Amino acid sequence: MGRLTPIDTTYFKDERAGDFTVIGSAVQRSDARGHVTGRTLFFEDLTPPGLTHVKIHRSTRHHARIDRVDVSGALEVPGVLRVITHEDVPNNWYVVLRLIGVGPDDEPVLAEDRVLYRGEPIVAVVAETEEAAREGAARVVVDYTDLPAVLDVEAALADGAPIIKQAGTNHFVYEGHPCRRIRFGDVERGFAEADRIIEGRYSSSPIEHAPVEPTGCIVVPQGDGRLRIHSNTQAAFFTLDNTALILGVPPTSLRVVGGTVGGGFGGKVDVIVEPLACLAAMLTGRPAKYVYSRAEEMQVSSTRAAEHIHIKDGVMDDGRIVARQVTLYVDAGAYSRHSPYGTTKAAAHMPGPYTIPNVHVDCYCVYTNRTPSSAMRGFGVTIGDFALESHMDHVARELGMDPLRLRLKNAYRDGDMKAHRKIASGTALVEVIQSAADLVGHDLPPEYRAMSSAERPEG
Amino acid sequence: MPSTIVTLKLNGTERELIARPSTTLLSALRDTFGLTGAKRGCAQGGCGSCTVLLDGRPAVSCLIPVVTVDGCAVETVEGLADGDRLDDVQQAFVDHFATQCGFCTPGMIMSATALLNREPAPTRQDVTEAICGNVCRCTGYEPIVTAVLSAAESRRDGAAEGRHDSAAERRHDGAGERHRDAAAPLSGKAAG
Amino acid sequence: MLISVEMPDSAEAAHASLQAGAVPLGGGTHLLTRMNDEAGPDLRVVSLRKAGLRGIDVDGDTVTLGAATTLADLEDDPRLGYLAGCVRSIASPPVRTLATVAGNLFVPQPYGDLAAALLALDAELDVLGTAGLRRERLERVVADGLPEGELVTRIRFTAPAPGTFRFHKASRRRLNSGSIVTVAARLTVEDGLVGDVRLVLGGLSRRLLRAAGAERVLRGAPLTAEVVAEAAGADVIEPFDDAYASAWYRARVYPVHLRRALLGA
The missing domain is CATH 3.90.1170.50 (Aldehyde oxidase/xanthine dehydrogenase, a/b hammerhead)
Structure with missing residues (x-):
């Protein structure tokens, strides 16, 4: 079976030796025969005597x-x-x-x-x-x-909300703080310097696996x-x-x-x-x-957490995002399970794969009287990405700018300092966006085509 | 609670079991006969993972008190392969990556088998309709639909080449006839 | 839980069991979902599977369906092609193999799409009661139900003339979904004006609804978007919330689906 598209190895040419031999070729699943004959044993296929x-x-x-x-x-x-x-x-x-x-x-x-x-x-x-x-x-x-029930994350944190948890707060406590926080640069100064302030509110419902x-x-x-x-x-x-x-x-x-x-x-x-x-x-x-x-x-099985996410961006007219403030509420439901960890993952994922000099993030893990939420495919990250990328599109529309160019302009580059004070490496985001644009026939002007993850354009 | 002796023609062989009134066909297959290919995903007829062929027709075995199908022909996924040789539908599911966790697979294959027994040359739409009662949460359905279409093609090719397929023949006789008998015109006995 | 399943070989024997307090079991696609999941009082059921009630007769334009005829049987019968769209909109093939015509008459909304079609066709039922067999209009049975212990044995209706039967169902998924709005209609158009019309709505009330107001608007009027829009406002509907749609949504989209049912777009 041929590959759908050739694999572009140029970006990682110094990191990988040899060629891919499995990706893109057909390899039979080791469990397929058991599945199609009904012989794969699931737990309930056992009937011990005296069950x-x-x-x-x-x-x-x-x-x-x-x-x-x-x-x-x-x-x-x-x-x-x-x-x-x-x-x-x-x-x-x-x-x-x-x-x-x-x-x-x-x-x-x-x-x-x-x-x-x-x-x-x-x-x-x-x-x-x-x-x-x-x-x-x-x-x-x-x-x-x-007893009075709390069914919404923001209501749970409001003044006078009934406290439902015996620990005394309706939120998880992270090393003495009510939320998982990121502080990078000075977001208020960033807003003051920005040409535009563009805000968005995003929310999701619980999702059952x-x-x-x-x-x-x-x-x-x-x-x-x-x-x-x-x-x-x-x-x-x-x-x-x-x-x-x-x-x-x-x-x-x-x-x-x-x-x-x-x-x-x-x-x-x-x-x-x-x-x-x-x-x-x-x-x-x-x-x-x-x-x-x-x-x-x-x-009653755990769901993916419902989330409320507020994003406030300070944006220059040329598309550079100079400040981003994110307030994120994870609805843990009644009990923690994996949600305090998921909320930390959410914070770690902000402000998205973009280099923004001023970042302020508060991620709350909130308890409500709903079915506990827990792990689900990229939990803490997926809904955050939905909000971030919806917001990037929103910013692009507000600026009248091509959404891919907005992303290319702000995409993190190798060597950039991220909001978590880690140096970005192996980013490849610029190249991925360029390739995606090619695949869907989306035109990019020469200066965007010439961009590279290896270097940051001046400005 | 009176128990009853129930006879089934199970994958071509007469089998008997002692059943309570509340015993479903699914539970009889799994707990009595050890045929655990049919799965209990919802016990509501909603997920299709317990689908078997009942007198040649696809049926959710979780909603059938087994005493009501006394004397019927029942085919399960275990009856498809001829020894180690997979049948066309099974082989196509393997070849097209139409399985992931595998839990929906037996029911999906039985729905597909029912379709191909009735319609050797289904359209994509026919396949979609045939499996609309089988929930797959992993694959996104596309490889399944592709596998069923491919199985139909290989069966037609096999038939054109005169290949002998005992499993397919077994499905084509008996069960289908019984089904047509059952839908015969009304006797008028209580028609007033 | 199920403590007994009787398998009578005639309608009379089935009726006798019902008189003794058992409940009828058609395909089991509604009853068994409860038995499998819910605690409850002991239940004795009478399976109609072998009671001689399965089959389809077409005599001229009179169609008679045995109560235990399955939806799959209807789907297979080329003489009932006008019902195919309705039947294939109900559940899925492995459920239609089991589900019966009479069972569909008694399932709660938003199910019962076949009942909507049969009501639009003004079907009548043979009902076996203590006084013997009698005929009942489906319309009355849908409104008032049947006394416990009575048994529907046959459903009879006049086949619609070609092109006069309409069925349209809006659902969350194109296949295998309960109804958001179901519209079933028998309708003739002469010289551009609506003649005879019977219009039945599903999903818009706890019971199937005969849209008498819409019928009055339509009768004698041209079949235009304006007339259909007026017809959509002519009945009191009482939609409900469920997992498929909210009451608000059902009410909101009903006019659209009435239009699609009657005008095709």
Whole structure:
């Protein structure tokens, strides 16, 4: 199979020896035969003898105090073996980010005295059949006292907003600061010197990964006392470590069998189902399956965070951007999961691949009473890029300028100091834009054609 | 809860199972017969990953109480290959990178197979319509559509060359006849 | 959960089971979605699959569909070509293999597109009740429902004359999507003026809606953009929010889709 377009190696000629031999050629996927014959094994393709089923009673409220939990109805359902409440969970915290040194622990495995989002798990029911588990979960009774809910990031940070987090703020705290910050140059001076101020507000909704295979696992107790976890996790070792911490057992007592994921996209990085399935297996001595229904997958599995992004640019009439201020709000939903990290990634991505002498960025990781958001394909970056590049187009329109020329003029060059005080290298952005223009037949004048990532034109 | 003995002609072989009223065809295939190619993606008939052929027609097996299809012919992805030899649709999916995570693939292939059994020379639009009930979240569908069109072409070429394809013949007889019988004119028994 | 599935071999036997408290199971494409996911009281169902209710008769211009005829059967029948666009707009092939004609009459909006078409064709039903078989207009059944325990056995309608049946459905995706707005109409035009017209709307109310106001505007009027625009304002619609569209959006685009249904553009 021939290449669609020749590979231009000139830019990296001093960095790469030899030729590309795989890119552009057809290589059969190693897993394709298994996929087309139905022989690829996904976690749910296992049916161990004596398998039990876990279903969850979930919060029906966005934000409420739990006054009473009555599980007696569940225990009366024929086939129900156990109910699991927070009291049964040895260390009742999801600790996903503790493994990379981020705290505090903020999310209970099963709710204790309050719920912070609709769908939050409160009681797990283990039963002989899926139907019995479902019926048992439906028969759990929870009494609530509703508390005021916050469903918007900017409302959550407004004066007088109800504080929903026990840490005392509706935002994550970054080394004493309410947001992840970038300060470079003097953005106010930049605005004062600019010919034009061009602002834009951008926002996105939560996005569900919607893998065709729902999140789930099957845990099988082994003869040697270990638990074998068959999971569709995208992060086997995260799962192993977090589950061990929650169960209060050494990691060596668990074994994760993974590797086959029926669509993940980042949605199967949180460690949600494994700890409860392990607990069910430990408490019953039998294999246990916990898999989301489609409705659960859509409602309670993490989403890509909704974001609000405000961009204010100081722009010269010739197209140079001399100052950029970005205020970005990541909607973490009710709990941190990977969002404090995602917000840091968002800050690291600003102000985009442009060299701007004055930059001021505030990225807030905000808690609301919505489904927790977490990892998804370039999280923290993708929505930021949507805002940045939409704004570049907006600036180009305001100036009456070709949007590609605006980008070429501002594109970072090798050797430029970035707002994070790192020297840019291997940028190649100028060349990529030039090649893209060629591919779509977009004319560029000679001075733009002559630009190079290796040097910055004067001016 | 009375259980019933159900007989299926499963990938060409008579098989029996003892089924509860709530047992779906999908669960019978996966849990009783170990045919785990059909997947449970939604249990709502919405994702198509459990698609099998029921009397020659594509059907979401998650929405069928298995006792209601007693005596029917059921074909699953496991019945397509002839030993190690993939059938045309399977081979085309391999060749055209029409799989990624693989979870939708068996259902997608069964929908495609149903189409090609009825329409040997489908248009791109025919393929799109045939797989509109099969959700793929990874590939973006284009390689799948290309694979199905390519499979149709190679089947036609194979037929022109008189190649013997026992799997394809098995699909073309029996099941299709049964389907036409079922849609026969009304008997008038309760027509009043 | 399902605690029993009966498989009667006649409509009478099915009716007897319904009288004993079971609920009818057509293709299962609505009922099973709930059984698979939701807790609930024990349920006994009567499958109509082998009750002799599947088949299509065309006698002159009278068409009779067995209640358990599948949507796939309709799709396959060249005599029902005028329904093909409607049927193929419903769900997907692996669902249409199962879904039945009578089932479609009783699914909640925004589904039931075939019911919209059959209502536009002024279909009548054979209903088996305790007093035996009787005929009911579909229009009455759509409005009032049927008493529990009764069984639809046949759907009968007069085939529309060529070119007189219109079906147009707006949806989020071109294929396999619930309706945002469905328009089904039987309409004749004589000497440039609308003659007979029956107009049915889906997606614009919790039940299928006979657009009597629009019919009055159209009847005897030229089929022009102005007249159709006036017709679009002549009925009280009560659209709803769901995952496919908001009530606001449905109301907003209804005139556009009425125009597309009647004028083709």
